[in-house]
Amino acid sequence: MAQASDDHRLISVLQKAEGFLGARGCATPRLDAQVLLAHVLGCDRVRLYVDHDKPLGPVELGRYRELIRRRAQREPVAYLIGEKEFWSLTLKVDRRVLVPRPDTETVLEEARALWPAGGPATFADVGTGSGCLACALASMFPAARGVATDRSADALALAAENLARLGFAERVETRLGDLLAPLAGGRQELLVSNPPYVRSAEIAALEPEIRLFEPRLALDGGADGLSLVRALVQAAPEHLVPGGWLVLEVGDGAAEAVAGLCVAAGLGELHTRRDLAGLERVVAARRC
Ligand SMILES: C[S@@+](CC[C@H](N)C(=O)[O-])C[C@H]1O[C@@H](n2cnc3c(N)ncnc32)[C@H](O)[C@@H]1O
Incomplete structure (x- = not known):
C-alpha cells in the first residue's frame, strides 16, 4: 500500500515520465515532463520542487498520463499546453x-x-x-x-x-x-x-x-x-x-x-x- 502511494508522489511520477519521454526520443524529457505536470496542476515549475513529496490525485494523474502519452508520440509541448x-x-x-x-x-x-x-x-x-x-x-x-x-x-x-x-x-x-x-x-x-x-x-x-x-x-x-x-x-x-x-x-x-x-x-x-x-x-x- 505504502509503495503504491509512494509511486504517485510528484517526484516519482516525474521521474517515470522523464524516462519514458527520453526513451521515445524527446530531446528535453525532464523539462517536458515538468512543464506538462505544472500545466496539469496549474502551478509553476518551482512549485514542483517544493511539493515533490506530495501525492497526485487520480484525476490529475489521468490528465498527466494522457499528456505524456501524446508527448511520447512527439506532439509539441506548446500544442499540449495550448500556449507559447x-x-x-x-x-x-x-x-x-x-x-x-x-x-x-x-x-x-x-x-x-x-x-x-x-x-x-x-x-x-x-x-x-x-x-x-x-x-x-x-x-x-x-x-x-x-x-x-x-x-x-x-x-x-x-x-x-x-x-x-x-x-x-x-x-x-x-x-x-x-x-x-x-x-x-x-x-x-x-x-x-x-x-x-x-x-x-x-x-x-x-x-x-x-x-x-x-x-x-x-x-x-x-x-x-x-x-x-x-x-x-x-x-x-x-x-x-x-x-x-x-x-x-x-x-x-x-x-x-x-x-x-x-x-x-x-x-x-x-x-x-x-x-x-x-x-x-x-x-x-x-x-x-
Ligand atoms: C513559417 S510560418 C510563420 C508563422 C508566424 N509568422 C511565425 O513566425 O511563427 C508561415 C506562415 O505563412 C503562411 N503562408 C503560407 N503560404 C502563404 C501564402 N502564399 N500567402 C500567405 N501566407 C502564407 C502559413 O499559413 C503560415 O502561417
Missing part, C-alpha cells in the same frame, strides 16, 4: 499554426534597430500564423497600425484571437489572402515576414514534432525553399513607401540568395542579422 511565450507575450497556439520560434525574434530585433526611437506608422506581417510577429510589433510600436495576413483562414482566426486577447485588435487588422495581395491599395513603412522556407524534399527528414504536427503550409518553401520568398520579394517594392523596410526571416544558408533577390527587385541598403546560434537569420532591405 514569444517576445514576452503569451500566445495561444494549436495545430492550425506554426509554434513561434525564438529565432523569429531576430526579425523584431532588426525592427527595433531600424527604429531605435518612435516606430513605423504602418506595418504588415505576411504569413502571420499565430500572429506572433504582428502582436510583438504592436507591443513594441504602440503608435503603429498594422495588417496581419495569411493564406490559411484557420491560422488567421487564431491570429485574430491572439491580437484581441492581447489588446491589439483595434490597431492590427487581419486579412486573408495570398502573400501581398491582401495589402493592395496601401503602402507600408515596414513589411515583415517569416515565410515557409523548408525545401519540399527536406520536410520528410524533419523532427516528428515538425513534420507530423505543424501545418505543411507553414513549412513548404518549394523545391529550393525560396518559392514564397521569391514572390514576396519581387512584389515588396510596390507595397512599401519610399524609404520603407522589408525584414525577412530566412532559412539556414539562404541569406546570400535572398539578398540577391532583394537587389534584383530594386531594393537597397541590404544587411543581415544573426540569430542566437550565430546564423544569418534575417535579411533587411530598403525601398530607396
Whole structure:
C-alpha cells in the first residue's frame, strides 16, 4: 500500500515520465515532463520542487498520463499546453499554426534597430500564423497600425484571437489572402515576414514534432525553399513607401540568395542579422 502511494508522489511520477519521454526520443524529457505536470496542476515549475513529496490525485494523474502519452508520440509541448511565450507575450497556439520560434525574434530585433526611437506608422506581417510577429510589433510600436495576413483562414482566426486577447485588435487588422495581395491599395513603412522556407524534399527528414504536427503550409518553401520568398520579394517594392523596410526571416544558408533577390527587385541598403546560434537569420532591405 505504502509503495503504491509512494509511486504517485510528484517526484516519482516525474521521474517515470522523464524516462519514458527520453526513451521515445524527446530531446528535453525532464523539462517536458515538468512543464506538462505544472500545466496539469496549474502551478509553476518551482512549485514542483517544493511539493515533490506530495501525492497526485487520480484525476490529475489521468490528465498527466494522457499528456505524456501524446508527448511520447512527439506532439509539441506548446500544442499540449495550448500556449507559447514569444517576445514576452503569451500566445495561444494549436495545430492550425506554426509554434513561434525564438529565432523569429531576430526579425523584431532588426525592427527595433531600424527604429531605435518612435516606430513605423504602418506595418504588415505576411504569413502571420499565430500572429506572433504582428502582436510583438504592436507591443513594441504602440503608435503603429498594422495588417496581419495569411493564406490559411484557420491560422488567421487564431491570429485574430491572439491580437484581441492581447489588446491589439483595434490597431492590427487581419486579412486573408495570398502573400501581398491582401495589402493592395496601401503602402507600408515596414513589411515583415517569416515565410515557409523548408525545401519540399527536406520536410520528410524533419523532427516528428515538425513534420507530423505543424501545418505543411507553414513549412513548404518549394523545391529550393525560396518559392514564397521569391514572390514576396519581387512584389515588396510596390507595397512599401519610399524609404520603407522589408525584414525577412530566412532559412539556414539562404541569406546570400535572398539578398540577391532583394537587389534584383530594386531594393537597397541590404544587411543581415544573426540569430542566437550565430546564423544569418534575417535579411533587411530598403525601398530607396
Ligand atoms: C513559417 S510560418 C510563420 C508563422 C508566424 N509568422 C511565425 O513566425 O511563427 C508561415 C506562415 O505563412 C503562411 N503562408 C503560407 N503560404 C502563404 C501564402 N502564399 N500567402 C500567405 N501566407 C502564407 C502559413 O499559413 C503560415 O502561417
